[in-house]
Amino acid sequence: MAVALASVSKHFGHGADEVLALNRVTLSIQPGEFVCLVGASGSGKSTLLNLLAGLDRPSEGSLDTGGAHTTLMFQEPALFPWLTAAGNVELPLTLRGMPKAERRREVARLLELVRLTEFGGRHPHELSGGMRQRVALARALAQAAEVLLMDEPFGALDAITRDLLHDELERIWRERGLSVLFVTHNAREAVRLGDRVLVFSSRPGRVAAEFPVDLPRPRRIESPELAVLAARIYDRLRLEADLDG
Amino acid sequence: MAELEMELVGAPAARRANPRAARIARRAWSATWPKLAAAAIGLGLWQLVVSLGFWPDYLLPGPGAVVARLAADGGRSDFYLALGITLQRAAGDYAAALAIGSLLGVAVAASRLLRRAVGSMITGLQSMPTIAWFPLAILLFGLSERAILFVVVLGAAPSVANGLISGIDQVPPLLLRAARVIGARGPSLYRHVVLPAALPAFVGGLKQGWAFAWRSLMAGELLVNVVGHPSLGVRLQFARELADAEGLLAAMIVLLLIGMVVDGVFGVVERRIRAQWGLAG
Secondary structure (H helix, E strand, O other): OOEEEEEEEEEEOOHHHOEEEEEEEEEEEOOOOEEEEEEOOOOOHHHHHHHHOOOOOOOEEEEEOOOOOEEEEOOOOOOOOOOOHHHHHHHHHHHOOOOHHHHHHHHHHHHHHOOOHHHOOOOHHHOOHHHHHHHHHHHHHOOOOOEEEEEOOOOOOOHHHHHHHHHHHHHHHHHHOOEEEEEEOOHHHHHHHOOEEEEEEOOOEEEEEEEEOOOOOOOOOOOHHHHHHHHHHHHHHHHHHHHHO | OHHHHHHHHHHHHHHHHHHHHHHHHHHHHHHHHHHHHHHHHHHHHHHHHHHHOOOOOOOOOOHHHHHHHHHHHOOOHHHHHHHHHHHHHHHHHHHHHHHHHHHHHHHHHHOHHHHHHHHHHHHHHHHOOHHHHHHHHHHHHOOOHHHHHHHHHHHHHHHHHHHHHHHHHOOOHHHHHHHHHOOOOHHHHHHHHHHHHHHHHHHHHHHHHHHHHHHHHHHHHHHOOOOOOOOHHHHHHHHHHOOOHHHHHHHHHHHHHHHHHHHHHHHHHHHHHHHHHOOOO
16 A cells, blocks of 8 residues: 555644644555545645645544655645756755766656656746646656655646646656545546545545546546546535535 | 858858847947936036035046046056955955855744844844944954954844845745755755745845945945055045045045946846846846
8 A cells, every 4th residue: 555544633723723624534545546636625635735745744643655755746836946947856866865977867867757858958937837847747756756646736727738737647657657646626637637536525624435437548538428427526526515615 | 162161151150140249239338328328417417516616626626637536546556555455355354244144144044042032133233333333343453454344244244144034034935845845854955945045135135235344344444544554445534634635536436436346246146046036027
């Protein structure tokens, strides 16, 4: 198992101000599995990813990544503006203590993987939104993590760019044998990418339903079969929102 | 044959170079002419005041006489000796202020306790008129280089430190999260992420620190005449004592020009950084 959470809760604040962000969340991701998590904004999805990325600790429950390294991608590329695309990809390698010659080869390999070989010398502000997010993906992969956590990574992109990046991500996920936890509020995107889709309820966040996706790959986001399943997931999400409201 | 080939290769390059040279010339001209016009207006006003005759010529000479004096001074070795001493002090003392201010800035930005202890004092020091330190500096160090160094550092280091502190405070939290995700911790977080991210604000602090250092240095050179070290400040003071108004104004123009050149250098560095960071519009 790549990732396993058992009854994980997380609260912020103390006493009367205490807010329960996650309530006894139990989920697991198999090695090489692509799991999507859909839920309304503010449902504790980002809190969950922070726990998995090691940026925060659970208040209760157990979290096991089985020694696997995790890495996190945000909705914004969060690239370092003073570094070139290649420099951004190189920094995690430098921090891992990789020697320079090896770093250069690895950066070239990663830029090729995200199809940005010609753009290594550009600064982030000279790249398009989709290119920046690809650099962010290459930077995340530079950490040699087995588990890739993604927090609405394509939410700020236009539909065509997003569609292309779905293809890229699917290809890289396969080539690298990654385990992916992909958070989105877009059920179609979740069905396009995931082996399984988890519906997250809000306040407090917990897994409310699970939908296996048996559609063959490669999938197309505009295909009718995909839309049918996405509609069922939307219905479930709406139910959660009604319960919440 | 070889010549012909050279011509064939060279011709398009020359054609390409020409518009480029023209563009550079145009840009240089558009940057220069407003400055020249402003200088001309300034000199004109100066001449006007002189012509109105409020002061006799020997107290307020016109621009013509002062420029002639400047040209004459420019041919004398004692002028360069004074210029050299002043510039050397400016560079050395500013470098010391930079080192101390940077260390202080990092320490205060990194430690909550230290910030509570001395954060507001740094801002207080920044607004204190540096000339007020000279009596103490002269008591402690006598009429010496160290007295000047002491005051220049006190004048400039707080600005440098404050620039760095606000730069570090303004690092976007998202970049810090990204840095932690990719494994930057402690010193490596500072070296690879926090300090580079703080650089634009830091350069602003350096620029302000320079302005304070330059003022403190001039105050110091007027008050602290170190024997055997004729500086621009000493020339100003002597010119006043000898009622040499032309020499005095000539020295002041040199001070103004130095200030403008250094400011121009900071401007170039700032623009470069902003362009590289993608901050320029």
